[in-house]
Amino acid sequence: MNRYHRRFCSSVEWGKTLKSTVIPWVLREYDLGQNVLEIGPGPGLATDVLRERFEHLTSIEIDDRLAESLAARMHGTNVDVRHGDATEMPFADASFSGAVSMTMLHHVPSPELQDRLLAETFRVLRPGGTFAGSDSTLNLKFRFSHLFDTMVIVPPATFEERLRRAGFSEVAIREGKGAFRFRAVKPSA
Template sequence: MNQSHLTYLASPAWADTLRTRLLPWLRDRVTDLGDVLEIGPGPGRTTDLLLELGATVTAVEIDADLARDLRRRLPEATVIHGDAVTADLPAHRFTTATCFAMLHHMPSPQHQDRLFTRLRQVLRPGASLVGTDAIDSPVLRQAHHDDTFVPVDPDTLPARLTAAGFEHIVVTPHDEHHFRFSATTPVTTRR
């Protein structure tokens, strides 16, 4: 992540934006977060909100410095340094998984799809996946200069989540640069 982007994501302004724009939607989508797996928390402003909502949070952060800093700042969360696709996570443990504005930082659509499959494996039956991400645009490409930027096409996301084993998929625009999504795992596990 480039420094200007990282600075913004750690800022009080971003925290305020999350509180006013993400928090109401999150409360509407998931009534009881429970045991949350947060993918790519970065500086942890979303982790703060999840903890405020009473969730037990396990955060997986690929950047070693960010993971270390988050571990120090939020000792009540479990922070794992690693790639969520390959991290040692127990099957069918979590009641909710979150991916807030991080999918576009993954190196390829195939890696994103592997993450979706992995999340399906670690979520309990009937669990929720909720997230937000960026829509491809010149403005966001510029904001990600010298950074990984692999935007997810919101029109293809439902099929990708279905292929990973999710159902009840909803993808909605959030603003001109972002979209939101939610899905659930089937109530019964496949054999």
């Protein structure tokens, strides 16, 4: 992430937005169970909110400094932070009751790697597990905040098909102002 974006994703303002708007919008209709995987927590502002909702939260972060910092901050809590690549997760098949991704998919550097992340999420979910999350849609402010930064837009119009190709069913996509939320379920049988 560029310096501005890193600062914004660590800001009190973004933390309040996650807590009051983004996370309730994404999760209000969905049950993820009590052993949940958080993909790409970054500095962990969403982690702060999510850990209050679930009995056990595992967060996987590719950036070694962010993972180390978050692990130190979450030490002694119900959060297990792992440094790793979500396109090649170090977890056994069917490890989690649910998974969540909060506004980070556009940081995965290509659609092919995004699809590998979706396939890996499917693999580590238990049958019947739900994958829920959000991402931003393209606008001028979003583009500006990503200057000299990774920004591979996830088009909501094609995301349902991508989730289905990964194996998910019961896919729901809902667009909002500057963002979209999604839910997909790993079939039970």
